[in-house]
Amino acid sequence: MYEQPTWLHELWIAREALWGGFLTSVQCSALAILCGTVIGMFGGLVLTYGNVWGRLPFRLYVDLIRGTPVFVLVLAVFYMAPALGWQISAFQAGAVGLTLFCGSHVSEIVRGSLQAIPRGQLEAGKAIGLTFRQSLGYVLLPQALRQILPTWVNSSTEIVKASTLLSVIGVAELLLSTQQVIARNFMTLQFYLFAGFLFFVINYAIELLGRQIEKRVALP
């Protein structure tokens, strides 16, 4: 007699596909957050302290990317890269798109927090004989980084959510893997809920991590 397959049974069958999707989502998000943060730190510094020739390209980059939907950005990289003679995989194209998006946001976060530091801090650094670089490293950035932490966590979770858009260019991240599993067993509600739960787990882990760091670096 035919037995109705249970959800747990189907989950067991799909475990490898879903695990692979989960890992892909984590990987491309982590890569984008990491590279985007590096770009953003640099961009924020240039936007705050750079001369006009440094600020201009970053201002253009930030305004352009922030004013464009991530979806369009991912598609643009995916289709434009080969047209420009750059052969990259869908995963790479997606990671580049997310990185550009993350970098533009972090640039503005860093700029905002650096500009919020009272001018007297840099002057006090100068007054004891610190060079600009030393002031930056020992006085300004330690204060700015404490400021950006909550907003940076927020941006990072946005990147994880935006990584679902990579399904459109055929990257088998968690959402696309889930859709493929559903196409096989038609358990739409169960598997979408499960995917949602996994995304929540990733973001909640980032939030917990952020809160831990915030607690550790909090000033009395």
Next chain:
Amino acid sequence: MTHTQTATATPALLSIEGLHKSYGAVEVLKGVDLSMQRGNVVTLIGSSGSGKTTLLRCVNLLEEFQGGRIRLDGQDIGYSEASGKRVRHPEKVIAQHRAMTGMAFQQFNLFPHLSALQNVTLGLLKVKKMPKDEAVALAEKWLERVGLLERRNHFPGQLSGGQQQRVAIARAIAMNPSLMLFDEVTSALDPELVGEVLSVIKGLAEDGMTMLLVTHEMRFAYEVSDQIVFMNQGRIEEQGHPKELFERPKSARLAEFLKNIRF
């Protein structure tokens, strides 16, 4: 006038000649000449907008100046003349010169993410390249001097305004500057906290520290200064010994200024 002092055997520690400074079209210093001997305490007074804080800030180049010359201990500060052209010193040289002066600010400007002790040791470790134990010992010595040794591990947010200002003075003085600059260091303090900061400065003056002050505390200026400089509209209007200057002002502007001041 004090210009005759420069002719004596000891060269001036600080000499300012024809200092001009403008913000865009607004000229705030219109040719200032001032010289200070080692161990002297000179106080700049004048109404707000007269240029006294700007003058002080030019000495350690927190403000750029467009004309004139500042020499500290025989060295040109900020700019030097090279074949008739005015050249700004490279940042490294400027940073070294800034370390020769100490500065205390109206708003204290302690580093909020560092403890009182770390505020004082930062310059010693990174600018003076002192070994850590030596820097800590020196910082503790100065924190004790300003009466805050037991608060060395407190952060600025945990200290009162007067305590923060005393830490800030310790931070500046621990660098062993040849000249201390005090920019209205009591103006942001509650009246009952002013005394503790002034007594620290007075103690330093008695030790022979060379100091250039901007203050509105006239009684304090009277007691502590060797020379008072009255500034008016970007120029030095009158200068002299406190007693002479306060009791027998020559210029009408100074007489007017003193009339409106409470001692």
